[in-house]
Amino acid sequence: MSFDRDSLAAAIAAQGEVVRVVVVSAQGSTPRGPGTAMLVWPTGQQGTIGGGALEWEACAMARARLGQPPVTVTLPLGPAMNQCCGGTVTLALESFAEAPPEAPAFARPVSDTAPAEPPLAFARALTATRNGSQPAGIAHENGWLLEPMTTPRAPVWIWGAGHVGRALAATLAPLDHIALTWADTSADRFPQTPPVAPTTGDLPALAATAPPTAHHLILTYSHALDLALCDTLLARPAASIGLIGSATKWARFRARLAASGHAAAQISRIRCPIGDPTLGKHPQAIAISTAAQLLSMLEKQANAAMRGDMTG
Known part of the structure; x- marks a missing residue:
């Protein structure tokens, strides 16, 4: 703290x-x-x-x-x-x-x-x-x-302001160890009172500006946008990349990303689906389980960094 x-x-x-x-x-x-x-x-x-x-x-x-x-x-x-x-x-x-x-x-x-x-x-x-x-x-x-006064906050980018994006943003925004960026193509896709200030524009272009330590959660309204974001983020450093989707969607994405020149090892950096599918498809259930995955990941990273400080 x-x-x-x-x-x-x-x-x-x-x-x-x-x-x-x-x-x-x-x-x-x-x-x-x-x-x-x-x-x-x-x-x-x-x-x-x-x-x-x-x-x-x-x-x-x-x-x-x-x-x-x-x-x-x-x-x-x-x-x-x-x-x-x-x-x-x-x-x-x-x-x-x-x-x-x-x-x-x-x-x-x-x-x-x-x-x-x-x-x-x-x-x-x-x-x-x-x-x-x-x-x-x-x-x-x-x-x-x-x-x-300088404890770093983990940068987390949510791509998409649909039902799942809204539930996820509301879940993560109150956490003081996360610096949340929430992006979509236009301001009218966000709720009237968003929990964090919206970011709008060309999403793949915005993704190219994200810090290399950012965690990304991709869940836009468009499969084409999702694919473009995956393509952009695989070409640069990222702490993690998560994609909402079914097994069928992920199989098609893997094939298209491979055809775009991404190696299998690179494509495997993407976690799809996000969350725990056994908990159902309700937006809030997806958001809760996805947030739990992210928090677990951040805790493991913090513990690893602490062990490094203690042994370094």
């Missing part, structure tokens, strides 16, 4: 001053861990720290803190909150009228009893982060809070 400056800036632009609630520490059984955050304003919120009584209480406290100095509170998740978790969560509540400057990490006091200077460990961590020798992690000490 990291301090999502972009989301904070967007919320301030849309809502005015907002309060950011972040879990700074957690002991025992708790809904979410340190670094989990949400934004709260008088008429709504963005994100979640776990729901239930904890979130209800945190939202009420946050709205009371609008325009006020930061504060840190510790909440026991037991009988007093009608919960049986048994853990304890410490939250920092900060009111923001503007987003902080961009930086690798963000250190600041979140308590009126915090000393004027940050702990020595924070100063060392900030220096290591700035010179690139070590990434920052979340830390809470002596009334000060340190959070990384």
Whole structure:
């Protein structure tokens, strides 16, 4: 988890001053861990720290803190909150009228009893982060809070705004470790209130601009467009490529992609069908199982990267 400056800036632009609630520490059984955050304003919120009584209480406290100095509170998740978790969560509540400057990490006091200077460990961590020798992690000490501000988000591109595309976009958009791009040929193919800003244009041309680390999910209204996207993406790096379709559609696509000069090993990079066919063809069922596949893939990649960092 990291301090999502972009989301904070967007919320301030849309809502005015907002309060950011972040879990700074957690002991025992708790809904979410340190670094989990949400934004709260008088008429709504963005994100979640776990729901239930904890979130209800945190939202009420946050709205009371609008325009006020930061504060840190510790909440026991037991009988007093009608919960049986048994853990304890410490939250920092900060009111923001503007987003902080961009930086690798963000250190600041979140308590009126915090000393004027940050702990020595924070100063060392900030220096290591700035010179690139070590990434920052979340830390809470002596009334000060340190959070990384540069955790990368996995780029995911959804191609198509039909029923499955809409269900999939709605499922993935709230996830803060995904940077979602949702593309189709024209704006009128999207719902009136899309969960992310639509991208429109020539889809194969757009695909050629995607970052090489992007995950692609192809489900347009046109088989010809699907095939053109597959052709474009096979000619360049991609983290993964998924295609909606039946066994018959995939057999025809394999033959046509081979005829276009793609080797069998390249064509096998495409996963078709996406999702779990045993769960049925309802758009929401396809979206849920496809999202689960993607999240599992991202988790494996993150664990592999962590093992590499530990052994490198």
